[in-house]
Amino acid sequence: MGHSQAEKAITHAKIVAIASQRFRQKGLEGISLADIMSEAGLTVGGFYKHFPTRDALVVDALQHAFSELDAWEEVAKGDLKAAIRSYLSSAHRDDVIRGCALSSLANDVSRAHPDAKVAFEGRLRHILTMLEALIGSDSKKSRRRKAIVLFSACVGALSLSRGVSDDKFSRELLDATVDELLDLYVPV
Incomplete structure (x- = not known):
């Protein structure tokens, strides 16, 4: 895995961890992608480099929460x-x-x-x-x-x-x- 791929994986994991916590705290519809990405120090535009859809993030965040x-x-x-x-x-x-x-x-x-x-x-x-x-x-x-x-x-x-x-x-x-x-x- 190249340096940029490693950084992308770290960023992806950070987004998932934040979403996992915020979804449990505020509900699946209680927080926006903009809020999640902002908390991760990223822009909404960067979201789609990590996930094809919001639903894909929800699934990854649930898996993280379940772990x-x-x-x-x-x-x-x-x-x-x-x-x-x-x-x-x-x-x-x-x-x-x-x-x-x-x-x-x-x-x-x-x-x-x-x-x-x-x-x-x-x-x-x-x-x-x-x-x-x-x-x-x-x-x-x-x-x-x-x-x-x-x-x-x-x-x-x-x-x-x-x-x-x-x-x-x-x-x-x-x-x-x-x-x-x-x-x-x-x-x-």
């Missing part, structure tokens, strides 16, 4: 209790720009380009498979259903906790969901 879930998966690996507590923590709630894009962008992706939906679905399926393995010895169908309900409850509680202004109520939403999920899914 940030790898750290949560490492915490959760082999420990369903840790997975639930970590996902439904105040720290995760408060870190929207680095938090789970599945919870912050689910509604936006439902209206996005089909490629964004494919990326979203791929990561969701991956997480469900991980959770199935953590759930234990039930039948495959039962583990799958439990994984779906568990993660849906986590995403819902996290989203709701971010949508209220009262910190005590927000914490109550998270804590109640943690307690109920642990009672349902983690044997004593």
Whole structure:
């Protein structure tokens, strides 16, 4: 890779990282290409040297955001209790720009380009498979259903906790969901 190709790759990665954070913070339609490119120190005209369309940036930004879930998966690996507590923590709630894009962008992706939906679905399926393995010895169908309900409850509680202004109520939403999920899914 030549020097200019290396610089282009670095710039591309910078644009994707910025878009990944801003999309989670403001929604897929809540920030313009001009704002993203400006934050990257570039002009809108330079955008098309990196991406054929805005939709292509959205997909790359989603993939980047989803890769940030790898750290949560490492915490959760082999420990369903840790997975639930970590996902439904105040720290995760408060870190929207680095938090789970599945919870912050689910509604936006439902209206996005089909490629964004494919990326979203791929990561969701991956997480469900991980959770199935953590759930234990039930039948495959039962583990799958439990994984779906568990993660849906986590995403819902996290989203709701971010949508209220009262910190005590927000914490109550998270804590109640943690307690109920642990009672349902983690044997004593």
